[in-house]
Amino acid sequence: MRLSNLRPRDIAATFLVLVAAAYYGLFEAGVRVPEIGSARAVAAVVLFLGIAACATGADQELFRRGTTVNPLVRAQKMLGAAALVVGIIAIALGSEPMLTALFAIAATLWLSSTLRHLVRRPVSPIAYPRVERDLLNSGR
Numbered sequence: 001m002r003l004s005n006l007r008p009r010d011i012a013a014t015f016l017v018l019v020a021a022a023y024y025g026l027f028e029a030g031v032r033v034p035e036i037g038s039a040r041a042v043a044a045v046v047l048f049l050g051i052a053a054c055a056t057g058a059d060q061e062l063f064r065r066g067t068t069v070n071p072l073v074r075a076q077k078m079l080g081a082a083a084l085v086v087g088i089i090a091i092a093l094g095s096e097p098m099l100t101a102l103f104a105i106a107a108t109l110w111l112s113s114t115l116r117h118l119v120r121r122p123v124s125p126i127a128y129p130r131v132e133r134d135l136l137n138s139g140r
Helices: 008-028 039-057 071-091 096-119 132-137
Strands: none
Touching: 008 039, 008 096, 039 071, 039 096, 071 096
């Protein structure tokens, strides 16, 4: 595992998941944040932040035609679909158990994706978009 394999987009996705975890944790602790004090509202926040984290941290090469997708990525895609369905149900019903399931799926997706990114072989700098490549080369 190498931390240097994490890209700025992985760190941004981690931040989004941490925000979702904070909202979920506050809800479970009984703290009702104004405007999002219900299970329905927290489910909407967790679902939105989860989708944003997936979009932010996704490897763009997974969307090119002809690329080989490993079984872990296939499982993550199925988990993502399950998260969407569970999230919609949690929002529609305002169900706390469905909210818990949604957060568990989102956390599992984040953890498996981050670990997959940590153990992958370093990607050639040419594969990075220009902004990320410039950040990596500047040493920030």
